Amino acid sequence: MAENTFILEVITPEEILLREEVQFVVVPETQGELGVLKNHAPMIAALNIGVLRYTDAAGEVKKVAISGGFMEVIYNEARVLAETAEKGSEIDVLRAQEALKRAKRRLEQRDESIDFARAQKALQRAIARLKAADAYNE
Structure with a gap:
């Protein structure tokens, strides 16, 4: 392992x-x-x-979209336990945009049958996926 790296x-x-x-x-705590x-x-941290x-x-910045979870850091290892995770380079941008x-x-609907908390989380996940793929431009 290199001098300034960890797992x-x-x-x-x-x-x-x-x-x-x-x-x-850097994680979304x-x-x-x-x-x-x-x-x-x-340490242990809850993630959004x-x-x-x-x-x-090698010095290259990479991104991963995650849907919450936890991170543990101990003995130069950072372990992220995520509900879902997807490498930015592997995200289907068209599917995420849809x-x-x-x-x-x-x-936008004002219908009582809509679960707004669930819709809000779906929106956050789609935005995270697009940001990880460097395709979010709003």
Whole structure:
């Protein structure tokens, strides 16, 4: 392992999405964003829907859309346990744009049968996916 790197793992119920040496990671924590470097103090944090950004060992910035979860940092390993996670480079942008349109339409309706909390989360997930894919321009 390089001198200034640590291990980042992103795990969902379905798979280990990534396990990489990284220089830096920023996660969407419930109170804002949280950054982690090598030798960070041990901690556990709750995560929101949003974009996890990290700088890999080669210095390239990469993004992952996550739908909430938790992060544990201990012994130079940051482990993200996410409800869902998708690498920005693998996101189907057209599908994410359609999800964004559907969520906006639901939120604009003033129908009592609409679950607004669920529609709001769908909107947040679609925005996170588009941001991770560098395709959000609103």
